[in-house]
Amino acid sequence: MPGRGKATAKPKGVPCRRHSRPPGCVVRAAAAVRIQAFYRGRLGRQLATRRRQRMEQEKLEEEQQKRMEQKKQQALEEAERQKKMQKENLLKEFRERKCTLEEMCQGLPSHTRDWEEKPLMLLEMLDGVGCCEAWLGRHMDGRSARKAYLALARKWHPDKWTVQGERCVAIATEVAKQLVRAYEQLCIDLPRAPADNCAAEDDDETRECCEFASWVGVSFHGMEEIWKERRGVKR
Structure with a gap:
């Protein structure tokens, strides 16, 4: 038996274990190839996932755009x-x-x-086309304007159209309001009659004008004061 510490000679034809291993550079190259393949596969999977997500996102955006266009069209x-x-x-x-x-x-x-004979003319005046002269005509003093106003107001009083229905009452109310506003403007423009030249008929007509204006819901500026002045009522 060989002694300890002495190298034993190998038979001829048997390769040495040291020489049977591949060189270190080959091992490192193979490891690098495996690492590259691993990361390449991982990167490919990530890219495929991102591509799929991007395609799904584009599809969702396209569907949302279509829905928005449909809503806009609707x-x-x-x-x-x-x-x-x-x-x-x-x-x-x-x-x-x-x-x-x-x-x-x-x-x-x-x-x-004239507007009482022409419905189209009256319709245009109710829409705001007519002026005070178109409603009541031209007058030289307040007394003639008041008589013309009362003659029209008595015919177009809404209470006289209740039998014809609510639509007639509504139109009569509009006409009455326009008459009140036109008469108010004429009272401002026309000269007033002296207080000592006023008869009882004037007081009654003035009172009727004030009552009619308050009935249709239009405020008269100066009308009540005129009536108080003629009646001698202290303010």
């Missing part, structure tokens, strides 16, 4: 429908209003002004 169609319906309602209301005015003008006992 809103435009709804606005167009509402506009068309509003136009039809206005046209229907205009026709009904015109027919009502024609019936009211035909039912008047007398016609003292």
Whole structure:
């Protein structure tokens, strides 16, 4: 038996263990290849995941854009429908209003002004086209203007149109308010009659004017003061 510490000679033909291992550079290269393959696969999976997420996000944005366009189109169609319906309602209301005015003008006992004979003219004046002279005409003094105003106010008093229906009452109220405003403007523009030249009829008519103005809900500036001045009422 060989002694300790002595190297034993290997038989010929048997490769040495030291020479059977691959070189270190080859091992490191193989490890580098495996590491690169690992990270390449991991990076590829991450890129594929990001690409899939991006495609899903683009798909969601496209669907959201389509929904927004559909909502916008529906809103435009709804606005167009509402506009068309509003136009039809206005046209229907205009026709009904015109027919009502024609019936009211035909039912008047007398016609003292042109607009009482022409419903279209009256309709335009109610929309704000007419002035005080168009409603009551031209007058030289307050007494003639008051008589013309009272003659029209008595015919167009809303209480006289209750039998014809609410629409006639509403139109009569509008006409009465326009008459009150026109008479108020004429009272401001026209000269006042002296207090000593006023008869009892003037006081009664002035009181009727004030009562009619308060009945239709229009405030008269100066009308009540004129009546108090003529009646001798202290303020």
